[in-house]
Amino acid sequence: MNKQILVTGGTGFIGSHTVVELQNNGYDVVIVDNLSNSKVEVLDQIKEITGIRPKFEQFDLTDKQKVKEFFKKYSDIEAIIHFAASKAVGESVGKPLMYYNNNLSSLMNIMESMIDCEVSNLVFSSSCTVYGQPDKLPVTEQTPRKEAESPYGNTKVICEDIIRDTIKAYPSLKGIALRYFNPIGAHATAKIGELPLGVPNNLIPFLTQTVAGIRPELSVFGDDYNTEDGSAVRDYIHVVDLAKAHVVAIERLLTGKNKRNCEYFNIGTGNGVSVLEIIKSFERATGEKVPHKIVARRAGDIEKIYADTSFANEELGWKAQSTLDETLLSAWKWQLRIAKM
Amino acid sequence: MNKQILVTGGTGFIGSHTVVELQNNGYDVVIVDNLSNSKVEVLDQIKEITGIRPKFEQFDLTDKQKVKEFFKKYSDIEAIIHFAASKAVGESVGKPLMYYNNNLSSLMNIMESMIDCEVSNLVFSSSCTVYGQPDKLPVTEQTPRKEAESPYGNTKVICEDIIRDTIKAYPSLKGIALRYFNPIGAHATAKIGELPLGVPNNLIPFLTQTVAGIRPELSVFGDDYNTEDGSAVRDYIHVVDLAKAHVVAIERLLTGKNKRNCEYFNIGTGNGVSVLEIIKSFERATGEKVPHKIVARRAGDIEKIYADTSFANEELGWKAQSTLDETLLSAWKWQLRIAKM
Numbered sequence: 001m002n003k004q005i006l007v008t009g010g011t012g013f014i015g016s017h018t019v020v021e022l023q024n025n026g027y028d029v030v031i032v033d034n035l036s037n038s039k040v041e042v043l044d045q046i047k048e049i050t051g052i053r054p055k056f057e058q059f060d061l062t063d064k065q066k067v068k069e070f071f072k073k074y075s076d077i078e079a080i081i082h083f084a085a086s087k088a089v090g091e092s093v094g095k096p097l098m099y100y101n102n103n104l105s106s107l108m109n110i111m112e113s114m115i116d117c118e119v120s121n122l123v124f125s126s127s128c129t130v131y132g133q134p135d136k137l138p139v140t141e142q143t144p145r146k147e148a149e150s151p152y153g154n155t156k157v158i159c160e161d162i163i164r165d166t167i168k169a170y171p172s173l174k175g176i177a178l179r180y181f182n183p184i185g186a187h188a189t190a191k192i193g194e195l196p197l198g199v200p201n202n203l204i205p206f207l208t209q210t211v212a213g214i215r216p217e218l219s220v221f222g223d224d225y226n227t228e229d230g231s232a233v234r235d236y237i238h239v240v241d242l243a244k245a246h247v248v249a250i251e252r253l254l255t256g257k258n259k260r261n262c263e264y265f266n267i268g269t270g271n272g273v274s275v276l277e278i279i280k281s282f283e284r285a286t287g288e289k290v291p292h293k294i295v296a297r298r299a300g301d302i303e304k305i306y307a308d309t310s311f312a313n314e315e316l317g318w319k320a321q322s323t324l325d326e327t328l329l330s331a332w333k334w335q336l337r338i339a340k341m
Numbered sequence: 342m343n344k345q346i347l348v349t350g351g352t353g354f355i356g357s358h359t360v361v362e363l364q365n366n367g368y369d370v371v372i373v374d375n376l377s378n379s380k381v382e383v384l385d386q387i388k389e390i391t392g393i394r395p396k397f398e399q400f401d402l403t404d405k406q407k408v409k410e411f412f413k414k415y416s417d418i419e420a421i422i423h424f425a426a427s428k429a430v431g432e433s434v435g436k437p438l439m440y441y442n443n444n445l446s447s448l449m450n451i452m453e454s455m456i457d458c459e460v461s462n463l464v465f466s467s468s469c470t471v472y473g474q475p476d477k478l479p480v481t482e483q484t485p486r487k488e489a490e491s492p493y494g495n496t497k498v499i500c501e502d503i504i505r506d507t508i509k510a511y512p513s514l515k516g517i518a519l520r521y522f523n524p525i526g527a528h529a530t531a532k533i534g535e536l537p538l539g540v541p542n543n544l545i546p547f548l549t550q551t552v553a554g555i556r557p558e559l560s561v562f563g564d565d566y567n568t569e570d571g572s573a574v575r576d577y578i579h580v581v582d583l584a585k586a587h588v589v590a591i592e593r594l595l596t597g598k599n600k601r602n603c604e605y606f607n608i609g610t611g612n613g614v615s616v617l618e619i620i621k622s623f624e625r626a627t628g629e630k631v632p633h634k635i636v637a638r639r640a641g642d643i644e645k646i647y648a649d650t651s652f653a654n655e656e657l658g659w660k661a662q663s664t665l666d667e668t669l670l671s672a673w674k675w676q677l678r679i680a681k682m
Binding site: 158165166 | 435453506
């Protein structure tokens with residue numbers, strides 16, 4: 001019998017890629033998603049890639065009663081990957097209560113049901129945002145967390161705390177928080193990828209939409225940072241590499257290889273790449289030109305961050321594989337595909 | 342027409358004393374309390390003191406629908422004092438989800454209704470626990486907050502964040518977080534006071550129960566701290582002084598005298614007092630002996646904290662008035678009264 005994994009937010013960007021990798025590794029998947037920021041057609045796309053349509057339940061995880069009913073119905077869940085969350089930094093500043101409520105309540109409801117229904121294993125979508133602008137680079141998992149820059153970022157810090165404290169109180173529970181750096185790219189088949197609603201907040205969808213002619217020009221926010229070319233530096237990781245990290249995290253928990261009940265891993269490439277380097281790499285990989293202009297820094301953006309991934313490399317036996325050119329080419333292929341949708 | 346103030350947790354220890362002071366200052370009060378840690382008879386006691394029985398609604402503020410219905414029914418609320426919360430540090434370690442859920446969800450529900458129903462003014466029960474063990478004493482409102490020592494403490498930090506971020510997003514809202522030091526004592530009439538369920542977690546109720554013969558001996562946790570007599574030092578404030586700070590905070594908001602939309606005030610006496618000094622002061626004030634023994638430090642206890650109250654003194658025109666002996670005598674009179682209940 002395959003092991004059953006609950007993937008919340010499983011029709012979203014990272015969620016859908018993770019479902020594919022889980023199915024490819026012999027797991028059964030049930031997705032819960034409220035479809036607030038994704039489309040149900042993603043299920044068909046996943047089936048086209050893997051041959052299996054994941055089970056799907058549409059409801060909002062902030063609804064405690066529905067969460068309880070779900071766990072009653074699916075009594076064979078062995079682990080949970082909790083992606084479902086509101087995720088736009090800028091929007092969170094304008095709608096803080098929505099972010100606190102969505103992101104905290106859904107986690108609390110899930111963990112209550114974990115206790116009630118004896119589901120022991122949780123993998124949580126955390127973020128390098130918990131480090132803020134670190135004093136030292138690259139950041140390790142021991143780098144101190146900082147006061148968050150946005151309500152969104154704060155929900156990641158708080159969710160890590162809720163998980164840590166709950167696992168401490170209930171020693172049968174185990175959790176892994178994966179601190180993502182900047183996930184980009186799309187599945188090699190171009191059947192799933194990032195589907196931003198409205199004007200994208202993130203660099204890559206904005207860039208690919210610009211090259212596709214949907215946006216007139218890409219704004220590069222700041223060229224006066226203390227970085228090699230003055231533009232901000234991030235650690236961009238292929239979403240499929242990131243998805244694979246979830247599979248190994250699940251395996252670690254299910255086989256009891258975790259060394260502590262609550263663990264944290266940086267999931268990045270280890271390479272810091274500037275916005276201007278992204279543009280160059282994209283142009284090299286695709287042969288397309290990226291119309292762009294330098295504009296003022298954007299409030300809340302940090303200067304530079306990239307991961308020390310040695311802990312994940314050693315402990316999880318996982319390492320990001322894709323080159324930046326490959327990753328950006330996959331993003332472009334996805335953009336070409338959705339232009340036809 | 343008197344102004345109507347919602348006091349959540351208004352049948353609790355600090356809540357009930359604050360209701361008395363509000364009514365004495367011409368405010369109408371409606372209390373919401375789920376009575377999980379207080380008794381409905383407190384309403385009669387308040388009436389005996391002030392001549393007015395406050396309006397009362399019993400429900401749980403984590404129930405969003407009930408909160409909405411409440412604000413529809415009471416459309417004339419001008420300000421909210423939000424006391425309702427789970428408050429036992431030790432219990433929060435064992436039941437973290439209960440603490441996160443109770444304390445965060447109730448605040449989020451209230452703030453959502455503030456936005457929906459255009460209630461602008463919020464006074465929030467924060468705590469000196471947000472400072473952890475500070476590097477420098479006394480602590481001012483600028484003293485950096487620290488990683489919380491318990492889920493309870495963390496909920497205070499997070500609630501402050503939720504209030505700050507929500508007020509930033511909705512400039513019509515105003516809030517004051519009062520960071521309480523250690524409230525003790527009882528109303529001079531001995532009609533209201535602290536009513537701990539089960540074995541008290543806090544020093545004074547344990548002490549008065551010991552003197553009353555309910556507990557065999559008071560445990561003094563640690564005499565090897567770096568303090569004058571080796572026992573831990575706190576800033577103990579008479580609950581009536583603390584209650585009065587809420588009235589001036591409400592007046593500050595209602596008269597628009599606040600200087601920022603979101604303000605923080607330390608509410609203490611400014612004096613650091615050790616556990617052994619408390620015992621001496623109690624014995625002096627009451628003529629009773631306090632049987633006690635020194636035991637090991639208690640996990641999670643900090644060594645020493647007391648407030649710099651100059652900001653509250655100057656900005657609120659408020660200062661704690663009671664002496665420690667008076668305060669402890671009021672606690673003892675309350676203990677004698679509940680012994681007869």
